Each structure stands twice: as structure tokens, then as C-alpha cells.
Amino acid sequence: xxxxxxxxxxxxxxxxxxxxxxxxxxxxxxxxxxxxxxxxxxxxxxxxxxxxxxxxxxxxxxxxxxxxxxxxxxxxxxxxxxxxxxxxxxxxxxxxxxxxxxxxxxxxxxxxxxxxxxxxxxxxxxxxxxxxxxxxxxxxxxxxxxxxxxxxxxxxxxxxxxxxxxxxxxxxxxxxxxxxxxxxxxxxxxxxxxxxxxxxxxx
Amino acid sequence: xxxxxxxxxxxxxxxxxxxxxxxxxxxxxxxxxxxxxxxxxxxxxxxxxxxxxxxxxxxxxxxxxxxxxxxxxxxxxxxxxxxxxxxxxxxxxxxxxxxxxxxxxxxxxxxxxxxxxxxxxxxxxxxxxxxxxxxxxxxxxxxxxxxxxxxxxxxxxxxxxxxxxxxxxxxxxxxxxxxxxxxxxxxxxxxxxxxxxxxxxxx
Numbered sequence: 001x002x003x004x005x006x007x008x009x010x011x012x013x014x015x016x017x018x019x020x021x022x023x024x025x026x027x028x029x030x031x032x033x034x035x036x037x038x039x040x041x042x043x044x045x046x047x048x049x050x051x052x053x054x055x056x057x058x059x060x061x062x063x064x065x066x067x068x069x070x071x072x073x074x075x076x077x078x079x080x081x082x083x084x085x086x087x088x089x090x091x092x093x094x095x096x097x098x099x100x101x102x103x104x105x106x107x108x109x110x111x112x113x114x115x116x117x118x119x120x121x122x123x124x125x126x127x128x129x130x131x132x133x134x135x136x137x138x139x140x141x142x143x144x145x146x147x148x149x150x151x152x153x154x155x156x157x158x159x160x161x162x163x164x165x166x167x168x169x170x171x172x173x174x175x176x177x178x179x180x181x182x183x184x185x186x187x188x189x190x191x192x193x194x195x196x197x198x199x200x201x202x203x
Numbered sequence: 204x205x206x207x208x209x210x211x212x213x214x215x216x217x218x219x220x221x222x223x224x225x226x227x228x229x230x231x232x233x234x235x236x237x238x239x240x241x242x243x244x245x246x247x248x249x250x251x252x253x254x255x256x257x258x259x260x261x262x263x264x265x266x267x268x269x270x271x272x273x274x275x276x277x278x279x280x281x282x283x284x285x286x287x288x289x290x291x292x293x294x295x296x297x298x299x300x301x302x303x304x305x306x307x308x309x310x311x312x313x314x315x316x317x318x319x320x321x322x323x324x325x326x327x328x329x330x331x332x333x334x335x336x337x338x339x340x341x342x343x344x345x346x347x348x349x350x351x352x353x354x355x356x357x358x359x360x361x362x363x364x365x366x367x368x369x370x371x372x373x374x375x376x377x378x379x380x381x382x383x384x385x386x387x388x389x390x391x392x393x394x395x396x397x398x399x400x401x402x403x404x405x406x
Contacts, residue, residue, distance in 0.1 A: 051305060051339075053305075063290065066301075073292075073296050085281075087266065090274075093276050097300075101270075102254060
């Protein structure tokens with residue numbers, strides 16, 4: 001029995017998981033689970049992950065893994081995608097927490113409301129807040145990426161995978177990456193690395 | 204020159220940092236930095252941490268560390284507060300990301316609005332959302348803590364430090380922990396461990 005990934009195809013958080021599994025040579029079965037349609041809040045799914053979120057991974061011994069950042073780290077351990085403990089690893093951790101607290105809640109949420117739920121007009125106040133805070137997150141990334149090829153000095157790591165997950169589709173949330181040229185060049189650099197397949201865009 | 208912590212005394216995120224430093228025997232100097240008064244958005248502070256947040260740590264060689272979760276992991280590495288890589292460490296990581304994405308944005312934010320900014324009536328819609336989502340986070344914790352002494356099977360770890368940071372003061376945000384008896388008992392258990400000093404409450 002292979003690894004099972006409960007994931008939603010449009011989700012950058014789920015894309016992180018399929019990407020690290022491919023990069024580290026793990027076979028997996030993907031079970032499409034549409035969180036926008038309530039499929040992560042069913043009693044069956046909540047029994048698997050009480051927090052009701054994708055991605056959720058089931059290993060071949062039945063062990064369940066949750067939280068995209070933790071799953072990235074789990075499979076990257078011992079690979080070139082995660083530096084050894086010490087300052088180099090701490091730099092990766094800073095970006096992983098930055099992504100979940102200061103980036104994803106604005107850039108991913110704007111994209112979902114605007115392009116997938118199609119509720120931009122109905123939720124314009126929330127979208128405006130996402131634009132403001134998301135721009136701040138992109139500013140922080142630009143300060144680093146204007147002068148460096150990757151987010152940390154360790155070459156491409158799970159930090160870059162985590163941040164490019166939603167940055168690559170930021171325009172679907174109304175962000176124009178031309179304003180952040182270092183970020184845009186970095187995203188392009190990441191998405192042509194061997195083994196990385198870009199997130200599909202809305203039809 | 205010792206470690207410098209830029210922190211805000213009422214902040215659970217900053218409490219995590221002083222707690223792990225004490226538990227791992229690191230001396231430090233605390234520089235009080237009131238984010239509610241804009242002290243993390245000054246040009247001087249943004250030069251230190253472009254994301255404009257506390258805690259921010261400066262090591263004795265001038266290295267700057269950000270993100271409370273990353274700082275916890277940095278100082279816990281090699282100590283009993285962080286298990287070795289593998290499933291035990293992954294379980295810690297799951298809770299650290301859960302805290303920053305599904306717990307802190309509701310439980311810490313409700314507390315700040317209600318007790319520190321004193322804007323509950325003015326922001327009642329946001330507070331109500333915090334109550335709903337914060338209760339969901341406490342439900343997820345209760346499922347584990349009703350039957351286990353700590354969040355992971357590795358004994359008390361940085362996961363427990365991260366989650367107790369704001370849970371211990373949840374009542375300042377309007378949560379009644381009597382509804383989550385496993386969580387309440389766990390918080391009491393954490394706060395009497397040697398070297399742990401509870402977060403001060405509002406005067």
C-alpha cells in the first residue's frame with residue numbers, strides 16, 4: 001500500500017505535499033478532496049484529521065500526518081531540501097512559519113475568494129485586507145529575493161517550495177507580481193527546477 | 204554581550220521565547236517593544252525585522268532570528284524539549300503549525316481586542332469569528348488532551364510551550380476553559396513544570 005494524499009487540486013498547501021513527495025522519490029495515491037465543497041468536514045474526514053483540513057497524508061502503516069509545513073519537513077528530512085539543524089535550518093523554519101501566518105492567510109485566501117468561490121464583490125472588504133497584508137508579505141520576500149536566488153543561503157529548500165506554492169498563483173487573487181520583480185524571477189526559477197510541476201490555473 | 208529579545212510583555216508569542224531560553228539555560232536581555240503602540244513598525248525596528256513583529260531575537264554575534272516557532276526550535280534543538288527527527292519530531296511540528304494557523308489568529312486576537320485594545324463592542328463581528336474558530340481549535344486540542352498528558356507522546360515539548368502560550372490566557376479573550384477540561388488540566392500541568400513562569404495577566 002502506497003502513501004495516500006487527501007488533497008484538493010487547486011490548493012497550494014496540497015501542492016507542497018505532492019511536490020516534496022515527487023522530489024524525494026515517494027510514490028503516492030491522490031484522493032481529491034474539495035474543501036470548498038465541504039469534503040473536509042464530513043464525519044469520516046474529521047475522524048482522520050480532527051482539524052478538518054487538507055492536505056492529510058496516510059502512510060502505509062496507517063500513520064496520519066497533517067499540516068503542510070510539518071509534512072514538507074517530514075519527507076525532506078535527510079534530503080538536500082532541508083539543511084541540517086543549526087542556523088541554516090532555522091532560516092528555513094522562519095520562512096515556513098512566515099508563510100502560514102503572514103502570507104497564506106492573505107494571498108491564498110484572496111485567490112480562493114476571487115477565482116474559486118467567485119465572491120469578490122460580496123466580500124470586497126475582506127479581499128481588500130488580503131491585498132494590503134498580502135502586499136506586505138510580498139514586500140518582505142522582495143527584500144530578500146531582489147539580491148539572492150533563493151529564500152535562504154542553502155539553495156532551494158522546503159522554504160522555497162512552501163512560499164512558491166501560492167506565490168505562483170498570486171495573480172488569481174488580484175496581485176500583479178510585476179510590482180515584485182525579485183519575487184517573480186525567483187518563482188520562475190523555482191518552477192523550472194527538475195521534478196517541479198507548476199500548480200494548475202483555474203480553467 | 205548576551206542574547207537580546209525584543210518582546211512585548213503581554214504577548215504569548217514572546218513568552219514562548221523567554222520560556223525556552225530559561226528552560227535551556229540561556230541568559231538574555233529583554234527589550235520591551237509594544238506592538239499595540241506601533242513600536243514594531245518604526246524604521247529602526249523594520250531594519251531589524253522587515254516583517255515588523257515581535258518576538259525578534261539578536262544573538263551575541265548579531266544574527267537576527269524571527270518567528271516564535273522557529274526561535275523555539277532553534278534553542279530547543281538537542282534538548283529534551285525537541286525529539287530527534289522522525290515521527291516524534293513531526294508530531295511536534297504539526298502542533299507548531301496548528302498553533303500559528305488555527306489557534307493563535309483566534310485565541311490571541313480575541314484576547315488582544317477584548318482585554319488590551321478594549322475594542323470588543325467596536326469589533327464584535329471579528330470577536331465572534333474568533334470565538335467560533337478558537338473554540339474549534341480548543342476542540343481539536345481536547346480530543347488529544349482528554350486522554351493524554353501532553354500534546355505528543357514525547358512528554359512536554361516545544362509543542363506544549365507553543366500551545367499553552369495563549370491557551371493559559373484564553374479567558375482574557377472570552378473563552379471559558381471549563382468547557383475543555385482536558386485542555387484546562389494540561390495547561391495547569393504545564394505551568395507548574397520547573398522553569399516555567401505563567402504569562403502575566405492584565406492588571
